[in-house]
Amino acid sequence: MQALTLKGEVAAYGEVRVLGPLSLTLAPGEHVALVGKSGAGKSTLLALMYDRWRDQGAALMPQELGLVPTLSVFHNVYMGRLDRHSWWRNLLTLVRPRHRDIAAISALLETLGIADKCWTLCGELSGGQRQRVAAARSLYQAGRVLLADEPVSALDGPQAAQVMEVLVETYPASVLAMHDLELALRFSSRVVGIQGGEIAIDQPSHRLVAADLMSLY
Numbered sequence: 318m319q320a321l322t323l324k325g326e327v328a329a330y331g332e333v334r335v336l337g338p339l340s341l342t343l344a345p346g347e348h349v350a351l352v353g354k355s356g357a358g359k360s361t362l363l364a365l366m367y368d369r370w371r372d373q374g375a376a377l378m379p380q381e382l383g384l385v386p387t388l389s390v391f392h393n394v395y396m397g398r399l400d401r402h403s404w405w406r407n408l409l410t411l412v413r414p415r416h417r418d419i420a421a422i423s424a425l426l427e428t429l430g431i432a433d434k435c436w437t438l439c440g441e442l443s444g445g446q447r448q449r450v451a452a453a454r455s456l457y458q459a460g461r462v463l464l465a466d467e468p469v470s471a472l473d474g475p476q477a478a479q480v481m482e483v484l485v486e487t488y489p490a491s492v493l494a495m496h497d498l499e500l501a502l503r504f505s506s507r508v509v510g511i512q513g514g515e516i517a518i519d520q521p522s523h524r525l526v527a528a529d530l531m532s533l534y
């Protein structure tokens with residue numbers, strides 16, 4: 318993977334600028350934790366990254382997850398690769414999924430601890446289960462860099478750590494917006510702290526402890 322860059326980028330809602338100007342380079346193999354208080358601009362920055370990097374293999378796991386409640390877990394995860402198949406194959410999968418796809422998706426669900434939910438409708442899942450389905454869809458998409466907005470916020474401690482581990486081990490690079498600072502430091506190689514729409518901290522994770530990030534809040 319080549320480095321991905323943002324240069325002098327700004328983002329505004331109407332007339333109000335909420336981000337930037339901001340420059341940032343994501344090197345191959347880097348796993349960035351994006352931290353900062355609510356409203357600092359993390360989601361806006363992730364959306365900007367996705368807009369600029371989607372053609373270079375970026376996958377987005379948004380805060381609101383974007384699952385279809387009336388479709389099964391299997392079909393929601395399958396959607397991670399919709400654009401790689403022909404329309405007729407996608408249509409056929411809706412009615413009669415292929416064994417190979419079922420096996421691949423079941424294996425992913427297994428690593429995330431929800432294998433038993435493969436054929437449950439997403440609308441019938443708990444918040445934490447839905448979040449793991451969205452994680453499975455991002456993993457199935459298998460992009461070059463994962464951009465995720467609070468990917469484990471609905472999970473308890475051990476589950477959150479398990480999902481974080483799978484995400485950063487599977488994706489070659491990532492930028493994950495996180496509120497849990499201990500988890501952020503544990504599963505990242507670099508921390509970018511956002512304050513008032515600007516980068517206030519940019520450090521390797523091993524040089525930081527959670528207390529160093531409190532100035533952002």
Ligand SMILES: Nc1ncnc2c1ncn2[C@@H]1O[C@H](COP(=O)(O)OP(=O)(O)OP(=O)(O)O)[C@@H](O)[C@H]1O
Nearest residue numbers: 330335353354355356357358359360361362380494
């Ligand atoms: N659709 C919108 N219209 C207008 N302003 C918005 C919109 N979305 C976000 N903002 C503003 O942009 C700023 C940055 O919001 P953003 O959602 O990026 O913050 P965040 O750091 O992701 O917050 P959180 O941790 O609560 O998700 C905030 O001041 C917010 O009020």
